[in-house]
Amino acid sequence: MRLAVLTGGGDCAGLNAAIRAVVRTADHRLGETVIGYRNGWNGITEGLRDVLDPEAVRGVLTHGGTMLGASRSHRSLAEAGPDPLIAQLQKDGVDALVAIGGDGTLMTTCMLHEAGFPVVALPKTIDNDVEGTDVSIGFDTALTVATDAVDRLHTTAQSHDRLMVLEVMGRHAGHLAAGSGVSGGAAAILVPEQPFDIDEIAARLLRRHRLMGRSASIVVVAEGASPRPGTVALPPPRYDEWGKPVVGGMGALCSEWLAERTGFEIRTTVLGHIQRGGRPTAADRFIASRLGSRAADLLIDGVSGYLVGVAGAGIGLSPLNEVAGRTRLLSHEELAMLDPLTTAGPPGP
Numbered sequence: 001m002r003l004a005v006l007t008g009g010g011d012c013a014g015l016n017a018a019i020r021a022v023v024r025t026a027d028h029r030l031g032e033t034v035i036g037y038r039n040g041w042n043g044i045t046e047g048l049r050d051v052l053d054p055e056a057v058r059g060v061l062t063h064g065g066t067m068l069g070a071s072r073s074h075r076s077l078a079e080a081g082p083d084p085l086i087a088q089l090q091k092d093g094v095d096a097l098v099a100i101g102g103d104g105t106l107m108t109t110c111m112l113h114e115a116g117f118p119v120v121a122l123p124k125t126i127d128n129d130v131e132g133t134d135v136s137i138g139f140d141t142a143l144t145v146a147t148d149a150v151d152r153l154h155t156t157a158q159s160h161d162r163l164m165v166l167e168v169m170g171r172h173a174g175h176l177a178a179g180s181g182v183s184g185g186a187a188a189i190l191v192p193e194q195p196f197d198i199d200e201i202a203a204r205l206l207r208r209h210r211l212m213g214r215s216a217s218i219v220v221v222a223e224g225a226s227p228r229p230g231t232v233a234l235p236p237p238r239y240d241e242w243g244k245p246v247v248g249g250m251g252a253l254c255s256e257w258l259a260e261r262t263g264f265e266i267r268t269t270v271l272g273h274i275q276r277g278g279r280p281t282a283a284d285r286f287i288a289s290r291l292g293s294r295a296a297d298l299l300i301d302g303v304s305g306y307l308v309g310v311a312g313a314g315i316g317l318s319p320l321n322e323v324a325g326r327t328r329l330l331s332h333e334e335l336a337m338l339d340p341l342t343t344a345g346p347p348g349p
Contacts (some may be wrong), residue, residue: 015100177189
């Protein structure tokens, strides 16, 4: 039996640990090498592949990014359907595939499964918004980086009596903003799941500074956060080649709006791709290794069509057709905790 593995979409920390686990498990159980497709799904269609054995993955556990490369798939992939992919996989002697990625990767993996090809998916995204898993590969490292940024901004904000706005990633879900904001003691946290009123945020910050005696505040803004309709004027939306809205810049807009309403001196920091890069945390290495090993075991045992995710302290399996195309948002409980755990407090009289 011959397994293959690929990493689709954007990079993140922990991917190499998952690839390594697939390769080492296949070697241990089958005595076989693994085909590693480069640059995501495009590697299949363009014939970009490597032969991976334990020696090829030696030392990659601590490396960030992905040794196989990653990319967003060509539009032609979705238009052509599963047949060309399956034909190439079979031509390459591949019996089953481990696909590591986010929403787009899950959709393609589900397409292959429904066409009858053995596949298993692993969740990867720093946004932590893949349905079917409590934690995605890459999230813990990104959360650590973002929280460290909040900690560092506190010291410079306090030194200059400033309000600091930090924009973090999170197109549809605010897991990264909520996690770093709560962990870093932010004064306000703005997330995509809950449109904000900038006048209310400004009132909270004014109360915090004038009545509570604070001299500095941090506001964490997810890139996909948005104001309540009709409260402020927004610039025209921009779209990418796939017709999806281009996010980013909400931190700068919030800084501008808050400066107008509070009179505070404000600085904006956009973490951007810094959140994706660097060495994976121990948690990401461990999670990715567990998921990668389990994915290989399942396919070797003839089980396919699942997302292998984290469920509590263990590993859970979710049918691909139940999770592909769905987004895991912050829960009502998580949203409810944001106001009490931020330090701006209620708007007040």
